[in-house]
Amino acid sequence: MKKLVLKLDLANVKEKQKVMTKVSGMDGVISVAIDMEKKKMTVMGDVDAVKVASKLRKLCYAEIETLGEDKKDDKKDDKKTVDVAELLKTYPWLYHHYQPYPPVVYAEENPYPCVIC
Template identity: 45%
Template sequence: MTMKKIVLKVELHGERTKQKAMKTTSGISGVESVNMDMKDKKLTVTGDIDPVKVVEKLRKLCHTEIVSVGEAKESDKKAEEKIENIAKAIVPALSSYSHVYYPQPPYYVGTVEEYPNSGCVIC
């Protein structure tokens, strides 16, 4: 299957229903991104998915209709890659942190044979 962009019209009646719809949609295998427009009540799902399965899952929560199904644009993928690259650039590299190493003092255990008069009671 190829990357698809699915636009759905959903009848959401509150913030809680919106959260449930987002969680349900993002839990479907193959979903790359989920975007909700509350003003137009449209849910945009991008990924390697079957539109019928997405609608089937969402209809358990609210009334759902398919508005459009098409191939995802390459610019969407490139925009996501740019965002990931920016996020990597913002996070400092771990090698830049200084690490102080405190060595452990030497630890030696002697045996009874080495120290016969050490006062061992367990003999």
């Protein structure tokens, strides 16, 4: 996983939202964080730094500051992984059947009668 830090020239929150939307929609992006005080954006994931910078340059000034590997410990990540089956056994209310539409009940025998007759 790569860590990419970009220097941006953002004027307001609206530009920040546009930048976040543009970058978070790219393939391989895991997380995006922007520090408005320092005007820096951190992108985590398997991304091409040049593609990210070129997409951002259409919205605002963007400059690649650093690019490198993330220095997280793998041991910490192992503790956070949870087996889904084990989680559902512990908390059965997490899984519920989703019905996209409620069942339709008609009061008449023929809900679509012939208009001509």
